[in-house]
Amino acid sequence: MSSLRLDLAYSTVESAIGALEAPIRHAHDLLHHGSGVGHEFTGWLQLPETYDRAEFDRIADAAARIRASSDVLLVIGIGGSYLGARAAIDMLSHSFHNQLPRSRRPGCAIHFAGHNISSSYLSDLFDILEDKDVSVNVISKSGTTTEPAIAFRLIRQWMEKKYSPDEARRRIFATTDRAKGALKRLADEQGYETFVVPDDVGGRYSVLTAVGLLPIAAAGVDITALMAGARDAMAAYANPSLAANACYQYAAARNVLYGQGKQVELFVAYEPSLQHLAEWWKQLYGESEGKEGKGIFPASVLFSTDLHSMGQYIQDGLRMLMETVVRFDKPRRELAVPQAADDRDGLNFLAGKTIDFVNQKAFTGTLLAHVDGQVPNMVISVPEPNAYHLGQLFYFFEKACGVSGYLLGVNPFDQPGVEAYKRNMFALLGKPGFEAEKAALEARLPR
């Protein structure tokens, strides 16, 4: 099968990464021997080979039942229990998937909840669900994460009122811990069908588990092709040699650039459908590397849209930026620029060319302009936007991220910093067990 291509010719460090041969080799060994920090969360490394085939078949079967019985699948999750599925569905579906009639799309409409604490959003969501047939996939390892827990409380009661309690049970699917936790216990009591969040795969690396696969399949995406792409990427990027491994070359290049003061990495795409792949990437890299006072700050732009907003800064602002472009050799759909009799807009020189031809020239023109502006560019070319190549991309970025974290000298598989605000929030909410902190925090707030 064709595969991804990494081009470092515009990175300014193509010839410098060879110096990282030994550290890369070391990181490879840490990862593959399970001897690095955080090794207990590296189940994603072999997942495309070792995943539970019986569960995979159950996922496909559940997705088929959901597609047959429901207009909408409501996916309840946050962070790693949200972004992977959303990234895949947005990239691979019609731009207006949820607004098409059911007959013109391959799966359910997909809506999300439990990924914020907005009462307005949740109230609005119920408005559009009221005349629809709905299934629910609640995704939480513990079942007590605040956002999805609140949303699921409301939605469960809403489902039990809309349907009978029995019918609601058949329409609720829980993706959670294999054996323990609040959601697992509730699911067992209620008889929800359950799927597993593996113990050795952290949230941000979980898109190729049931966490991502059930919603992705319900949207009508081919999850068998997705896994095949990941499996081929796993084989391709197992090579310990830097010279032969594009995934390691990406990790090495961004590490060298970071050492040169490039502190911000922009994920760049030329298709609006990649907005949530960018968000998924930001969690993967930001949460894996942003610790101990270091790490590249991940941000994203969608071009050409954002060339008209962030383009000025990227060209001429502080010179601490690098860019990682994900581009496609060919688009999902094509359209030609028509001839116009009057040519008032002066575009007749493009008549008969495709719109994607213009998009590709915007890409190469921008690449050269930004490199001239001292913004190094790393370019990942993808043959086309389909499930197989997205499987490759997911694995490429996951493995490059693990290696990047080891190069940086951090544990790429923990996230100790996310506890600080949670403890504060629980205390301020008056959660039992946080009484001591409450008064101290409130004293720091006005009034």
Next chain:
Amino acid sequence: MSSLRLDLAYSTVESAIGALEAPIRHAHDLLHHGSGVGHEFTGWLQLPETYDRAEFDRIADAAARIRASSDVLLVIGIGGSYLGARAAIDMLSHSFHNQLPRSRRPGCAIHFAGHNISSSYLSDLFDILEDKDVSVNVISKSGTTTEPAIAFRLIRQWMEKKYSPDEARRRIFATTDRAKGALKRLADEQGYETFVVPDDVGGRYSVLTAVGLLPIAAAGVDITALMAGARDAMAAYANPSLAANACYQYAAARNVLYGQGKQVELFVAYEPSLQHLAEWWKQLYGESEGKEGKGIFPASVLFSTDLHSMGQYIQDGLRMLMETVVRFDKPRRELAVPQAADDRDGLNFLAGKTIDFVNQKAFTGTLLAHVDGQVPNMVISVPEPNAYHLGQLFYFFEKACGVSGYLLGVNPFDQPGVEAYKRNMFALLGKPGFEAEKAALEARLPR
């Protein structure tokens, strides 16, 4: 009327900004006397008082006709001809505005085009327009900007086929230069109703002109209230005294923080409906300040969603971040956390509280955690999300941006860096007049 409140108590520089009294006063004078660089583009400063009332009435009238005749208004524009309208419509409308039946929303569905060069997006867009009644607002000062020009070419032909050429003309509204340019000429030939992009207001400052107002009004937002808010903000923020002017305090605080090495400013919101206000803000600040190798890099996060992705980095990564939070005293809609008999999720301690109560505690808990993590926070409190307060916010950020640019020593009203990629793109596309550059650029590309 109630107004915005700026709180610098968590900025770490509240007592330091007094040192900028004189530079702020100087910037104020440059702006108000029209004696600074770029003064020819400061029409936005007095706009809430000086705007053309007759045109405003025509905008309201055209919007009413569009709402009456059309299911969809298709807005064609990019950058400053796109982001302001989208920011307002997203912030003030139902979360699923476009998916509600017409009877349950105050205006047309609003779709956008010409803000990218994606053939997939445009192809998909035509799918969902085919059985709808459509009006079009094409927004371009020149009429030759590549993205909107290509989209309008396609859409104009599609409209003329869907309706008669005469009916299409009545359904197309052009917002463009008062007298010259390709779009103005075409509009006059075709008889489109036209609205004006003023000469003295740059794209990123144009939301309160016809550029923003027509689409915003078509969506059913009260543009009279929007202008009233801007007018009250104009009066409130005309005070040259730093101590009495929250707008100048914001400019001063972020300038002091930048001087201390805080190179990245995160726009933070706790409502997903503010995503495009963040994008509008990023253009405003990035394009105004990002030049001559300097400027704060603007990025954005939506909490609590992104506390589960970017939260780790913000808490523990490189310490070059500051945050600007825009929060609301009360939400657009409210909902309570219900009681659950089983309490499996342990949330019964919140039963009866509102979801917004939880959101507010997430905000204060995060504020204190991030400040403890050495991320200074500036907090802008808005009484509620409505058109009046958004008018205030737009003006607040615009004026603070002009002053910020002068403090930084740059021209906040130009964007010289956006030409580089455009010249490259035109050359690579084979645009007449760029032949000389074409060969040189192609020699730098592979193959």
